[in-house]
Amino acid sequence: NAGVTQTPKFRILKIGQSMTLQCTQDMNHNYMYWYRQDPGMGLKLIYYSVGAGITDKGEVPNGYNVSRSTTEDFPLRLELAAPSQTSVYFCASRNTEAFFGQGTRLTVV
Amino acid sequence: AQSVTQPDIHITVSEGASLELRCNYSYGATPYLFWYVQSPGQGLQLLLKYFSGDTLVQGIKGFEAEFKRSQSSFNLRKPSVHWSDAAEYFCAVDGGNTGNQFYFGTGTSLTVIP
Numbered sequence: 408n409a410g411v412t413q414t415p416k417f418r419i420l421k422i423g424q425s426m427t428l429q430c431t432q433d434m435n436h437n438y439m440y441w442y443r444q445d446p447g448m449g450l451k452l453i454y455y456s457v458g459a460g461i462t463d464k465g466e467v468p469n470g471y472n473v474s475r476s477t478t479e480d481f482p483l484r485l486e487l488a489a490p491s492q493t494s495v496y497f498c499a500s501r502n503t504e505a506f507f508g509q510g511t512r513l514t515v516v
Numbered sequence: 517a518q519s520v521t522q523p524d525i526h527i528t529v530s531e532g533a534s535l536e537l538r539c540n541y542s543y544g545a546t547p548y549l550f551w552y553v554q555s556p557g558q559g560l561q562l563l564l565k566y567f568s569g570d571t572l573v574q575g576i577k578g579f580e581a582e583f584k585r586s587q588s589s590f591n592l593r594k595p596s597v598h599w600s601d602a603a604e605y606f607c608a609v610d611g612g613n614t615g616n617q618f619y620f621g622t623g624t625s626l627t628v629i630p
Contacts, residue, residue: 440618447525449606449622450560457616465617497559503567504550505608505618507559 409433413498413508420488420515428483428511430498438501439481440465441473443494444510450497456481488515519543520609522621529597530629537592537624539607548610549590551581554623555603563605566590577601602628 414429432439437458442450452465456475470492472484481500485492493515499505519542529535541547548567552560564575571583581592590607607621 438616438618442620447622449522450620452617452619455617463616499560499618501618503548504562504565505560506562507552509559 411498411500411506411508413496413511415511416509417512418514420485420513422488422490422515424488425484425486426488426513428485428496428498428513430481430483430508431479432481432498432500432506433479434500434502434506435478436500436502436506437478439475440499440501440505441471441481441483442497442499443467443492444497445494453483453496485513490515520607520619520621522605522607522624524624525622526625526627528627528629531599532596535592535594535597535601535626537605537607537626539590539592539621540588541590541607541609542588543609546585549581549583550608550610551575551579551590551592552606552608552620553577553603554606560606563592597626597628599628599630602626 411432440455441453444450451467454473456462462473496511498508521540550565551563554560563579564573566573566583574580579594604623606623610618
């Protein structure tokens with residue numbers, strides 16, 4: 408079972424560039440989440456979705472966008488990358504407990 | 517608003533010693549509670565969860581946690597720590613059937629010394 412798959416694993420962006428972090432789950436979960444993890448700060452919720460076509464902001468949504476056109480996919484978009492977006496990003500899906508991808512380490516220079 | 521507090525940023529224990537990691541939550545109703553572990557460079561793995569019923573729950577790798585409503589706590593314990601338990605531990609809370617968000621504490625880093 409693949410579970411939650413995130414791509415890419417690593418990426419370096421220049422300031423002002425854009426990119427999409429991909430997240431796919433094969434467990435037919437309705438709930439999906441994007442978090443960012445910074446040292447000593449735990450995981451901060453960026454956006455979440457309760458089903459296809461429905462998304463909502465979490466704690467730190469500024470600078471990000473999401474879409475949920477299918478149950479399986481929940482991509483995270485960075486439109487104008489800033490150094491403050493340097494972080495490790497985790498996607499998760501859940502029915503009861505959450506299952507996590509392996510993370511995307513993003514550096515903005 | 518829901519919140520999760522892990523008061524201990526870093527804990528060091530000797531191998532074979534007992535371990536307790538603290539977690540306090542703030543929520544109006546009884547939430548769903550979880551403990552996750554993260555090894556360096558890895559994603560998060562579920563250790564155990566509490567939804568309802570018996571307040572002492574058993575998890576993987578010999579971990580257990582006790583839900584105490586009166587103290588709004590869900591502390592993680594292990595009787596005898598192994599060197600492989602060195603990792604980051606996160607407590608998480610879910611609003612259950614009244615909420616869709618899933619919140620994490622700031623984590624406790626565990627170091628195990630021989």
